[in-house]
Amino acid sequence: MRGLRFRHAPAARAQAPQRLHPGMTIALSAPAGTFPEGAVAKVSACLEQRGYRVRLGRHVFRRDRYLAGEDALRAQDLWQALEDPTVDAVFCLRGGYGSSRLLTRLPFCDMKGPCKIFLGYSDVTFLHAALGTLAGWITFHGPNAVEWVEHPADCAHTLAFLEGRKAFSWPFEQPQILHDGRASGPLVGGNLTCLTHLLGTPWAPNFHGRLLFLEDKNEAPYRIDRMLVHLALAGVFHAVKAVVCGPFVGCGDPDEIRTLFAEHVLPYGIPVVMDLPFGHDRWNHVLPLGVTYRLDTATQSFQAEEAVFSEP
Structure with missing residues (x-):
């Protein structure tokens, strides 16, 4: 049995973001699971050493059980980063669990600003799908930023793609x-x-x-x-x-x-x-x-x- 058939019409070309370059501002977002608080300073240092400005969500250090803060606060921080015209990219700190709890709280269809780089993977798949399906964005499946604490060289490897220096x-x-x-x-x-x-x-x-x-x-x-x-x-x-x-x-x-x-x-x-x-x-x-x-x-x-x- 081959299941049901989809009847969607092909969509228009997705919106593309600007490539990154030093001097731009990267917001670190925590839409899902928890992480060691000390990891944020190390991730920020990795990016600042390469010439980027780093902005943290107001509630990035909140905790609620296995989540990086209450749903409303995680959604608020993410939405502010996505809509803030002075933010050029949003990097997710960790996956784990929790991104799906934000979907009904974020009005993706009403996004007003231009597409920007959105990076993450694993549980962040929920947000990739929402941004692609409802906002029409190109998004970037790639490392969650806390992974650079254990492997700092991976930060440079990731930026090589996002700065357009490495071919897809x-x-x-x-x-x-x-x-x-x-x-x-x-x-x-x-x-x-x-x-x-x-x-x-x-x-x-x-x-x-x-x-x-x-x-x-x-x-x-x-x-x-x-x-x-x-x-x-x-x-x-x-x-x-x-x-x-x-x-x-x-x-x-x-x-x-x-x-x-x-x-x-x-x-x-x-x-x-x-x-x-x-x-x-x-x-x-x-x-x-x-x-x-x-x-x-x-x-x-x-x-x-x-x-x-x-x-x-």
Whole structure:
């Protein structure tokens, strides 16, 4: 059974932000889980040493159980950063859990300011989807900033992408190919668990004619199985043109994960490539969402086909 079919019309090109350059202001936001308070000073120092101004949300050090403050305060800080014309980019400090609790509190359809760089991953998938679906933004799937405390060099690696010094193009090898083919279209997706929870909501991406990116961490194989079945029954694999995957870290035997994707995605005849360097991996490359990409297993390449930033 191939599930339901999506009937969305193709959307207009997403809004692109300006690339970063030293002197710009970066807001650090805490939309989800908690983190050590001392991490914020270290993250700020990483950015300031590279010439950026750093702005903190008023409530960034609040705590509410496993959340980085009460929902209303986390939403207030994030919205102020997104709408403040003096802020050039918003970097999420951590994922974990909590981003989905903000969706009904943020009027994404009413955003007035220009698109700006929004960076994060994992639980931040909920916010990527909302900004892409309702505001029409290009957003940036990439490291949550507290990870730079353990790996300071990763800050420079991330900025190389966001400053336009590193191309959004990735080669891959034959063993990573699960099904051959080529496809082109806007990229949507993120964390598999979060994306599955978005299905049936107003914040879910439009999958029609898209390339789908998936990754996850610490989910048992039977849970990956269940989520892939859910996506199939919801018509997602019928709608998309290709599937590209980051690693599934701590999810059991990688061969078993490949088998699950073979069982649930290959019947649709679309190209599938595994283990690209995005997500819960040591090197979590910056991956713009909402941008048109070309995937070609013949040339073993995955690359952006259009400008990611709004200026040359």
